[in-house]
Every structure is written in structure tokens, then in C-alpha cells.
Amino acid sequence: MSNSSVLIAGAGPAGLVLALILLKNGVSVRIIDKEMNHRIGSRGSGIQPRTLELYHILGILPNILEAGEGVGLLAKYVRGETKPMGTFPLSEHIEPTPDTPHPNGHIVTQDAHEEVLRAYLRDLGCAVELGSQLLSFEQFPDSVVARIVKTDTDGNQVEEDTRFDWLVGTDGARSIVRKQLDLSFLGETQSEHVALGDIVVEGVDPKLWHMWNEPPKLLVLRPSGSNSKVFMLVFIDRSKAWADKTLTREELIEEFYAMTDRRDVTFGPATWLSNYRPNMRMVDQMRVGRVFIAGDAAHCHSPAGGQGLNSSVQDVINLGWKLALVQKGLAPETLLDTYSEERLRVIAQMLQLTTDLHEKTFRGDGKNHDVWFRGGDVQMLGVNYCGSSIVQEDGAVRGAGATAYSKSSAGRVQAAYRAPDAPGLVRVRAGSDDTPTRLFDVFSVDVHTVLVFGGNEITHVEVLGRLPKETVRAVLLLPQGQTTTDGASSALVLEDRAGHAYAGYGMRVDELSVVIVRPDGVIGAVSPTAEGVERYFQKILI
Structure with a gap:
């Protein structure tokens, strides 16, 4: 078939x-x-x-961003009160930077x-x-x-x-x-009973998360969007009261009223419900x-x-x-x-x-x-593959002992970690316009991207000559103010007009550095030589 x-x-x-x-x-x-x-x-x-x-x-x-919105605030209530005792941020709002343009989570x-x-x-x-x-x-x-x-x-x-x-x-x-x-x-199965599902709720602000906590019970209403009346209702009971029973919509609503004493809140249809113990x-x-x-x-x-x-x-x-x-x-x-x-x-x-x-x-x-x-x-910006058998870490501090959730402290980009972004890149080619691009738009899931920093015509030619042709996009990054190529016609040539690539990657203008970015956005190698680049691809390709 x-x-x-x-x-x-x-x-x-x-x-x-x-x-x-x-x-x-x-x-x-x-x-x-x-x-x-x-x-x-x-x-x-x-x-x-x-x-x-x-x-x-x-x-x-x-389209993912358009389908959702940013993380809101958590409102915590005392039983019987209609106004929260306070609202608290669920995460710190971080301003985007050139190397991290998406620093805040998104709810979809x-x-x-x-x-x-x-x-x-x-x-x-x-x-x-x-x-x-x-x-x-x-x-x-x-x-x-x-x-x-x-x-x-x-x-x-x-x-x-x-x-x-x-x-x-x-x-x-x-x-x-x-x-x-x-x-x-x-692994293990936790003892508490968790019931959750999506339900229409009237009488609470859809821009906020809402929480009531009376140990051993916890109840949260998580909004689906600031223009929606649908909330995920999460009920957790750490006692043995419900054990492995399945709560119905009506029982969940009864628990809500018993915990909150909020008769001003009403409920509509539930689109789905689930009961489980966390594993x-x-x-x-x-x-x-x-x-x-x-x-x-x-x-x-x-x-x-x-x-x-x-x-x-x-x-x-x-x-x-x-x-x-x-x-x-x-x-x-x-x-x-x-x-x-x-x-x-x-x-x-x-x-x-x-x-x-x-x-x-x-x-x-x-x-x-x-x-x-x-x-x-x-x-998850620090998730890394330190110690991987296919990571080539020439010239960098070996990271095999680093935890899987940890950021590099090497002072420059390091193999096994995420490849940063860099905006303000302009194509250097006759007839091309000055519309800037960025590294996240250059990277692709179907090729390795080889970034060549610094060096001269001889070193550029040597590096490019050793690259496999079918699986690589070569990018020659010229320093800010340099707009002439040196014959490296097989590469995409970009001027780092805003200076973010050299600064964000910790590279010097007068030294050759090659950064190989895997299709999953992870740096596979950082090498000062063409031989180092070749050794990396020998680990990957036939």
C-alpha cells in the first residue's frame, strides 16, 4: 500500500x-x-x-507564534475571596538579544x-x-x-x-x-491523584492563571488564551481520598466549589478529561x-x-x-x-x-x-551534547563533564552547545540588495552549515575544498566593513555589518575559525584548521 x-x-x-x-x-x-x-x-x-x-x-x-501568546501571571486566592491575594509572574520577561531572539516561552x-x-x-x-x-x-x-x-x-x-x-x-x-x-x-509512579481537562469557565479573568491551595489539595485554572473562555482545570489531591478513582466533570466542579467557595464562577461543557497518577x-x-x-x-x-x-x-x-x-x-x-x-x-x-x-x-x-x-x-537554551562521540571539540575546553542542562563558559562558542543567532548580515555579491538576513534564517534542517570566520584567501580555499558537497552550506562571514570577496565563490558570502556574528561567536578578524552547525542547530565542531573540519565530517559521513 x-x-x-x-x-x-x-x-x-x-x-x-x-x-x-x-x-x-x-x-x-x-x-x-x-x-x-x-x-x-x-x-x-x-x-x-x-x-x-x-x-x-x-x-x-x-505561525506557531500567531497560534498562541506569552506566559501570563498567576493569581492566588484565599478561599471565599473573589479578589486574589496577589499576582505573581510565572517567568521573568527577558528582552531579546542578537544571539537569543526568542528568550521567552510561548503558550500554544x-x-x-x-x-x-x-x-x-x-x-x-x-x-x-x-x-x-x-x-x-x-x-x-x-x-x-x-x-x-x-x-x-x-x-x-x-x-x-x-x-x-x-x-x-x-x-x-x-x-x-x-x-x-x-x-x-x-522509574516511579507518584502517589497523588491528578485530574485535569479543558472546560468552559465563566467568572474568571482569561488573562490570568488562577490557583487555590489547601493542602493536601491544589487547584489551578490555566487559560487557553486571553480571548477564550476555555481553561484547563488541574486538580491534585495528595491524600488517599480519590486513590485510583476517575473523577467526572461534575465531581471536579464539586471539588472546585468546596475548595474555593466561589459560586460566582460557573462552568460550561468539558471538551476532554483525564485522570492519572504522575509517572x-x-x-x-x-x-x-x-x-x-x-x-x-x-x-x-x-x-x-x-x-x-x-x-x-x-x-x-x-x-x-x-x-x-x-x-x-x-x-x-x-x-x-x-x-x-x-x-x-x-x-x-x-x-x-x-x-x-x-x-x-x-x-x-x-x-x-x-x-x-x-x-x-x-x-532549555543550555541543553547540550557534551561528550558525544561525534562532537569535534578542537581548540575548546572538553565538555564531557558538563551537565546536559548547562551553558558554555568558554568565552566563545563551543562544540556540543546551541549555535547562537546573529542578525544584521548582508549578502556580498554583485547585484544583490542590502536586505539583511540572520543566521537562524541561514541554518537549515537539511544541511550542515559551515561558518568561516577570519582568515585569508588561502585558508578559505583550503577549508572550502575539503567540504562535502551534497550535505553542506558554506558561509563566509566577512567582518564589518569588508565588502569584497576573495574568490570563495562556492560559499554564501555575508558581511557581518552589525558586528553581531563575530561578537556573539567570540571570533577574531585576524584568525581563521570554522564553526560547523549541525542541522539540529547544535555546534558539531569549532576548528582553526581545514584538517579539523575534515575530521568532523569523517565522523558523520561515508
Whole structure:
């Protein structure tokens, strides 16, 4: 039925982003989801600054930003009072800088988020196949045969066995793919009962988050948008009162009135409800042969800190470019082993971070408002791949001992960390206009970007001559005020007219420095020589 190279099982944000990356790399995909209709509801709605940067590189950021808004204030109430005892920021507002243009998180309900991603997929000729469930699969040396059952709107079912080159399970915490691979999913289940769902609420300000805390119970109304009456109602009970029972809409509303004594607040329909006990779990590998897992299929966590959805997206951005290179015959299959190598270290620290935040946020007495404040590491701008076997760290302090959530302190850009942005770049070429561009617009998910700073004509020619042609975009960055080329015609030549590239990357005008930016926006190498550049690509390509 399908000649697609990659089957993606699960059409949440992780699966949709992976499909988009593979298609942009010229790799055919089939993305399926067992649901008959696209999921509704806000669910995971916080998009962190690092994910916004990756969406910028992916070319989808404007529509993501348009679909949501910034993080608001938290209003805390005393029982029976209609006015809050105070409002508190959930995060510090940070002014953009040249190297970090998206420093603040953004709230986009997950259904709106997914619709934006699906629209971009439709533009590339791909649609999510609803009502299609992966039942099982069998691996062979050169392929995976997937058994899929397709259910139509009348309930009729048809099974098929289809061969793919690769299978990726982005099918959630109850992942069929993970279970069939028989992967460990170690961790713990928290004791408290959590009930949540989206519900229409009248009588509260949609621009604010609203919280009532009477230990052992906590209740939060999180807005879906300043022009919406839909809120996510989150109820947490740390007692044994509800144990493993399922709360209905009516029971949730009764709990609300009992905790708040706010009869001025009324409720409309609930679009979805969920009851669970928080799990903090992860696998110990994310690849078995030709099958991968990503997102919630590989790790589940407390929602505290808003890291889960973002980690899921960053999983597939790490996997996507590697899988594309291997599928196109440009990289050895061993490159795919670095997916687990790089991501498991990050996920382990993410789970520690979110578990610590869960303890502070949901198990305190509610008197310390600071536990709701989010900043620093949760922005994910310091997530790195220090110690990776494919990172080439010439001339830099080796970062193998750095934690996965930590920013470089080397005084200049360092391999394994995010590549900063730099605006104010102007093309240097006869007939080109002076419209400025920026590095985040130059980077791409389908090529490595090689930035050449400083040096002279001889060193430029040597570096460019050693670059692989099919997988690289070379960019020669001239210092501010230099507008003549030196014969490096194979490169995109940009004048750093605003000076942000040299300053932000910590580069000198009189010294050759080459920065290799991977398709996932991570610096793969910083080298002062052409030989160093060549050594990096020997780690990546055939």
C-alpha cells in the first residue's frame, strides 16, 4: 500500500515534526494515528525558548507564534475571596538579544500547535492517516514489516502488512512500539491523584492563571488564551481520598466549589478529561535495529517545568537529520546509534529537573510563591551534547563533564552547545540588495552549515575544498566593513555589518575559525584548521 521509507506511528507534535524534517530532507514518510479524529484540548502547551529557536530554523515559527501568546501571571486566592491575594509572574520577561531572539516561552494549546504542524505537512503533500493503528511489526536486516489496521468511519476494518525501511514510534506513554521492543521503562509512579481537562469557565479573568491551595489539595485554572473562555482545570489531591478513582466533570466542579467557595464562577461543557497518577520513567535505549522511539514513548514525566513536549520535539530533531543522511546513503548506519547516546543523557537530567520541580510545586504548603516561577534551565537554551562521540571539540575546553542542562563558559562558542543567532548580515555579491538576513534564517534542517570566520584567501580555499558537497552550506562571514570577496565563490558570502556574528561567536578578524552547525542547530565542531573540519565530517559521513 505504501512505498514510504519511514513509518511514523503517532501524530502528536513529535511525530509531526519528525515527518516535516524528513520530508524537507527528501525522505518519504507515512504518518499514522489510531484516533479517528484529531485530538482536541490544550494538554502540553508551553513551548520553551530553545524549541522556538529550532522552529525558527525549521521555518515554521511565525505561525506557531500567531497560534498562541506569552506566559501570563498567576493569581492566588484565599478561599471565599473573589479578589486574589496577589499576582505573581510565572517567568521573568527577558528582552531579546542578537544571539537569543526568542528568550521567552510561548503558550500554544496542543491542538492548535498540532494543526499548525499539519498545515505545513499538507503543503509538502503529506497528511496524517487517521484511524490507522500499528498492531505489530517484524524486523529484517534491510526493512521493517508493519501490520496496520485501518478503521473507516463506519467501523469497517482492513489489515495490511507493509514494508518500510524504518519505523519510529511516537505513540505516547503506552507505546506499542516500546512494548514490542521489550524495552525497560524504569522509574516511579507518584502517589497523588491528578485530574485535569479543558472546560468552559465563566467568572474568571482569561488573562490570568488562577490557583487555590489547601493542602493536601491544589487547584489551578490555566487559560487557553486571553480571548477564550476555555481553561484547563488541574486538580491534585495528595491524600488517599480519590486513590485510583476517575473523577467526572461534575465531581471536579464539586471539588472546585468546596475548595474555593466561589459560586460566582460557573462552568460550561468539558471538551476532554483525564485522570492519572504522575509517572517519571525513561527507557535505557531509543533504538533497536531499524526501529526507534521518541517523545512520551521513551520518557514520561511530571508536567512541572514544561519540559516534556519540548524534549519530545528535540528528540526527533536530533534523530531526523541523522536518519535522513543514512537513508540517502550519505552516512553509515552507526550514526543512528548517536541518537540514544546524545538524547538519553539529556532526558535523564530532564526527569531529575521536572521531578524536583514537581516536589516543590505540588507538595509544599502553598505559601512559597516562588516555586511556580520558571526560568533558567527550563528555557532549555543550555541543553547540550557534551561528550558525544561525534562532537569535534578542537581548540575548546572538553565538555564531557558538563551537565546536559548547562551553558558554555568558554568565552566563545563551543562544540556540543546551541549555535547562537546573529542578525544584521548582508549578502556580498554583485547585484544583490542590502536586505539583511540572520543566521537562524541561514541554518537549515537539511544541511550542515559551515561558518568561516577570519582568515585569508588561502585558508578559505583550503577549508572550502575539503567540504562535502551534497550535505553542506558554506558561509563566509566577512567582518564589518569588508565588502569584497576573495574568490570563495562556492560559499554564501555575508558581511557581518552589525558586528553581531563575530561578537556573539567570540571570533577574531585576524584568525581563521570554522564553526560547523549541525542541522539540529547544535555546534558539531569549532576548528582553526581545514584538517579539523575534515575530521568532523569523517565522523558523520561515508
